[in-house]
Amino acid sequence: MSIAGLTLVLLAAVCHATWNVFVKRINGGAELIWMFSVISVLIYLPLAIWIIVVQRPVFGPWQIGFMLGTVALHLGYFLLLQTGYRKDDLSLVYPTARATGPLLSTTFAVLVLGEIVTFQMALGAGIIIFAVLMLTGGFKMGVRNLSASLMFGVGAGMFIASYTVWDAYAVSVLLVPPLLMDYASNLGRVVVLAPVAHRRRALMWQHWAHHRTGVIVIAMFSPLAYILVLYALTFTPVAYVAPAREVSVILTVLAGSILLREGDLYERLGWASIALVGMILLVLG
Template sequence: MSALSLCLVIAAAVCHASWNFCIKRINGGPELIWLFSALSVLIYGPVAVWVLLDTHTALTLLAWAFVIGSAALHLAYLVLLQTGYRKGDLSLVYPVARATGPILSSAFAVLLLGEHITPQMGGGAAIIIFGVFMLTGGIKAGATRTGTSLGFGLGSGLLIGSYTAWDAYTVAALAVPPVLLEITSNIGRTALLAPIANQRKDLVRQHWQTHKLAVITIAVLNPLAYILVLYAMRIAPVTYVAPIRELSVLLTVLAGSLILGEGHLRWRLTWAAVIFGGITLLASA
């Protein structure tokens, strides 16, 4: 894996962990997602237009179809994950989704994009995925609604794998600018959540008045994190990028222990070391 692509993925992980930390501090709901998504459209919309004009990019009908398809996949993931959080157990839905996502991303990349996996790559990816699964809680014996939770977790992981491979083809093979691909998803998310935001307009106003700086931070870093990943997938195989991207989960969980006082620091540091070992093995392949 090249140093540039590795740096892009690490920078994306830092951005991802940072905006997730801000969301935890605000503790909002769908109305918060609408607020920062709408703000992201205002911030990155002109950038997307400038990129299209500056690069003289003329997208084909097929490219636009893939852009719209990407937005649909991301929206489906958001809806399914939020439904899973309501009807299942967060402690099961989240780790299963984060563990199966990179597995399926890599599988789709091999089957559909013609990428190859060496034993060292497979070993490094497996260590990262298992470490993330354990770091986020794994399957707990006392959990309720296990079947429902596993179903939503696997479904969410399937969508993660699908949109990762889909987006990799879109930006690499069809030459769609990553910023355009990401802003389209934000537009779709804003439209989908608009009715909820309208019902909760008082909460939207409260989030903005009380946490303005944090909301702006999320609006900037949320798209930037994925834009950096998309640029990385332009120059590196998905089989490298997808597992190493899970570094963001590690940083988010550690921030919860160190800054938000969520506890379990020793457990989390142990699995953090395992994940770093997997990243080192994969990056050196």
Template sequence: MTGLAITLVLAAAFGHAAWNYLSKKASGGTAFIWLFASMSVLLYLPLAVWILVVQKPVIGWYQLGFMLGSAALHSLYFVLLDKGYTIGDLSLIYPLARGTGPMLSTIAAIVFLGEHPSLIALSGAGLIGLGIIVITGNPIKMKDPAARKPMIFAILCGIVIAGYTISDKLAVSSFLIPPLLLDWSSNLGRVFLLTPYALKNWDKVKEQWTLHKFEALGVAILCPLAYILVLTAMVYSPVSYIAPAREVSILIGTAMGAKLLAEGNVKVRLAGASAMVVGLAALSIG
């Protein structure tokens, strides 16, 4: 990866871990998702308009298709993530979801995009996979439905992450959709998809505004910013390097869960997260 790409990815990692901490803290369900998506649309609207007016990107049927697909995939991702955070720890859900995604993204990039990461880069991806195994802990616990359910939501998040990573990579690099415009349109699509629910459950929306307006504002700012930085990095570097490298946020998010939310199994989860950071170093060298 280039130095610029690494800088963008690391900045995105801190922003990503921060908004996940805020989302876990709120655990406000679909009403909270609609609230911060609406705020994101309003906050980033001037920049989206500026891109349309000044850059004049080509927006044809293919571009619209990718925008709609991104909106659908990201909406599903946020719903699954919120379900996981409602019943599971940040230091479990976050690394498991973020670790599963790049593993699948790297495989998909090799199979479908024809990318050829080096042996060192593949070893780094393998270390991230090892970290996933360490973080999930004792496999016997998987027999307990209460322990298994959060992991299932996290893995489903990872699958969706892999899907939108590949789709969005094609959108920004092959179909030249500006990263900020792609993310803004994804938020706009999510607002439209969830508005029927919001109108039907307006009391829940008002409750989330009363209880978690500051968390919603933080997510509204940091979530698009973190992903815009990643999409920009994808313009310059292969997705098979970017997708796993951005997961340094796993260590940050795990530490936040341990220190700020006082979650258990701290040493084991930090050890697994550390293996992922070593994987990041290998990817950077590769």
């Protein structure tokens, strides 16, 4: 994995961890997704216009089709994950999604994009995925609706894998600018979630009154995190990027222990160290 690709992914991980901490503090739902998506569309509009005017990207049927597809895939991921969380099995849904996502992404990259995975890369990716799984709680027995929770977790992981490979093809082969790819996703969520936002407008005003800074931070860093990943995918194989992205989960969990006082700091540092070993193997693979 190149230094440039690793740098972009690590910067994306910091951005991802930052906006996830604020999401957790606000504890919103679909109305929060709509709010920060609207603000993201406004913040990144000048850059989107600049790219269209200066770079003059091609918007043929394939490019437009893939941009519409990413709207559906990302929205499906958000909605399915939220449905899984409402089952009160967060400790199973979240680690299942985060573990299966990069595993399936790498598998799809090999089968669909023809990427080659060495034994060292596979070992490093496996260590990262296992460490993230344990870091987020592992598979706890006795959880209610075990099969349903696993279904939601694996389903969310399928969406992660699908939009990762889908977007990688769009930015690396069809040459859709990464910022425009993510911009389309945000704009699509604004349109689709508008009816939900209208019904929950009172709750949105509460979020804005009490968490204005947090909402703006999410709106800035959520797109930036994925835009950096998309730029990395323009010259770095999915088999490298997908597992490396899990560093963001490690940072988020550690931030929860330190900033939100969730506890288990030393145990989480231990699993984070094991994930770092996997990262080194992956980078040198």
